[in-house]
Amino acid sequence: MSNYRRYRIPGGTYFFTVNLLERHSNDLLVRHIDLLRESVKQTRKRWSFHIDAWVVLPDHLHCVWTLPDGDEDNTNRWRVIKQAFSKALPATEKRSAVRIARGERGIWQRRFWEHMILDEADYANHIDYCHINPLKHGLVKQVADWPYSTFHLYVARGLYPSNWSNDSDFLDVDEGWR
Template identity: 25%
Template sequence: MEPEQSYHIFNHANGTENIFREVENYRYFLQQYAKYLGRVVDTYAFCLMPNHFHLLVGVRSDLPGFQNLAGLTPTKLGHASNNPVTKAFSDFFNSYSKAFNKRYERRGSLFVEHFKRTPILDERQWQENFLYIHLNPVKHGFVKNHQDWKWSSWHAYQNQNRPSNIVRSYYLNFFDGLEHVKYMMEVKKEWLMNKDME
């Protein structure tokens, strides 16, 4: 993962379990996320679902350790011990998993071992990921309207005056304001609903 690059991050429960069983799990996940990743990435969107989650993040450019990565191959850069961002994500997942396992007296991996990280390469891809992440609860049938799902960053955009760890101004590089986002959300939602009916 490289500085000044945006990524769509996704991870899923290992097997058929849920990674969030109760409200406190969601809260703890966000707390640990802020602890381990708050200084590493800027977060533009997130959605936490019972058995998976999505994030849209940008790797910060002022990270200590990146200046020492020159000359490493892409394979070695991807290894958690060499890349400070990948290591931060690994530490975060481990922290949450250990607490979850202790709380529910379970053993073994909670998450799929290798989390998915897709680089965002253009404006349209950023827009699509931003909309998709917020519409995920609708896509999976948990709610009919995305604003009704509690565990997403959509509320940070709706309530601009409330403190938030979301970098709320960045979306303006891709949309013409919040009304434009709301319009595009409705268009995308209708497309998703029609696609599911095919």
């Protein structure tokens, strides 16, 4: 078994990218958005964390979380979210022989990408990255048109204007985030 090294800070803030196993032309996450929301809600009851930003795209998601003081375990939180979501869906996906032997579903990629937020500028960049993503992927013409994002909460709180990122200057900044 691989031993992954992750930078862990108790009570830290992290950016995540979590992907479906079969990403091409798969809209599973938005098709079952209520199930995903419920999976996150139930996980937060057991393993609390603060959602700083979140965007759900058809085949992957990005989010920023802050863990409780003294807690550095985001891995189990993701395990619980993925399991709850997977268990609630009928087993219709293709599975490899390895996944079948391990009793695993074929819905999620096993791992996720994580980045420890280092400072306020890094935090702001990753919050923006979450919110700009539907536009970046060509899913909408305006960020405000994507319904599965915390962008709307940020607008309601006065942190973004409703037409945020509609100019081409912002998209030039996005090029540096790849």
